Amino acid sequence: MHDKAARLRKSRSPKADVGLGERLPPGQVLTERFPILHEGEVPAYDLATWSLRLFGTLANPVELTYADLQALPQRQLQCDIHCVTRWSKFDTRWSGVHLQDLLQALDIRPTSTFVMAHADHAYQTNLHLDDLLHPDSLLATHYDGQPLTAQHGWPLRLVVAGRYFWKSAKWLRGLEFTDQEQPGFWERNGFHLHADPFIEQRFSGDALDIAEDAWREKDFD
Numbered sequence: 660m661h662d663k664a665a666r667l668r669k670s671r672s673p674k675a676d677v678g679l680g681e682r683l684p685p686g687q688v689l690t691e692r693f694p695i696l697h698e699g700e701v702p703a704y705d706l707a708t709w710s711l712r713l714f715g716t717l718a719n720p721v722e723l724t725y726a727d728l729q730a731l732p733q734r735q736l737q738c739d740i741h742c743v744t745r746w747s748k749f750d751t752r753w754s755g756v757h758l759q760d761l762l763q764a765l766d767i768r769p770t771s772t773f774v775m776a777h778a779d780h781a782y783q784t785n786l787h788l789d790d791l792l793h794p795d796s797l798l799a800t801h802y803d804g805q806p807l808t809a810q811h812g813w814p815l816r817l818v819v820a821g822r823y824f825w826k827s828a829k830w831l832r833g834l835e836f837t838d839q840e841q842p843g844f845w846e847r848n849g850f851h852l853h854a855d856p857f858i859e860q861r862f863s864g865d866a867l868d869i870a871e872d873a874w875r876e877k878d879f880d
């Protein structure tokens with residue numbers, strides 16, 4: 660087991676930024692810089708052999724080249740990002756392909772509710788299909804008008820709206836459509852399945868293992 664969740668739980672919260680209204684999620688601190696966080700080595704690719712696989716419960720799995728992605732409508736996105744380690748960054752600018760456009764171009768109609776994102780090296784994160792179809796999510800190839808740097812996920816990463824940033828897999832290689840929700844890498848290691856920063860879904864196991872109405876059965880003094 661990875662102990663990152665345990666260490667984060669114990670760490671004292673920094674004094675959270677106030678006065679930023681509803682825009683900064685609770686317990687987060689704003690940064691101007693762009694931190695780099697990941698497990699393992701930064702992968703190297705040859706775009707000629709790189710591919711993105713769509714598989715799982717699809718009628719026909721597909722394997723896309725980088726050129727296939729470039730042939731699709733190129734979308735712009737400006738969004739705020741929130742890392743579970745408590746930094747947030749406002750107004751990040753991305754461009755790339757929207758999953759809706761990709762599915763439409765391939766005439767794929769997924770029947771599943773869930774998607775497991777597969778990335779290098781052996782990184783996975785679980786998502787709801789709706790999260791990926793959100794208008795503020797993207798399969799991003801560019802950041803701030805430039806191709807992604809290797810450290811930030813070149814050639815392709817996810818940007819997932821409304822979730823802590825670990826859901827935004829860098830070095831994306833596959834989207835697996837599934838009927839059951841399986842936990843990804845961090846989700847198996849103490850982090851929350853759904854990761855909504857505005858309600859601080861940071862860790863798993865926060866919920867007490869008792870029925871919601873169990874307190875009614877208790878004695879009160």
Ligand SMILES: Nc1nc2c(c(=O)[nH]1)N[C@H]1C(S)=C(S)[C@@H](COP(=O)(O)O)O[C@H]1N2
Pocket residue numbers: 693694695696697698699742743778779780782810811812824825826827828829830831
């Ligand atoms: N493939 C891969 N993607 C990943 C990770 C990783 O370890 N491997 N780390 C995640 C985490 S925890 C965060 S906070 C963001 C960081 O993205 P950045 O380095 O571009 O800031 O990438 C996410 N995507």
Ligand SMILES: [Mo]
Pocket residue numbers: 696742743744824825
């Ligand atoms: Mo993270």
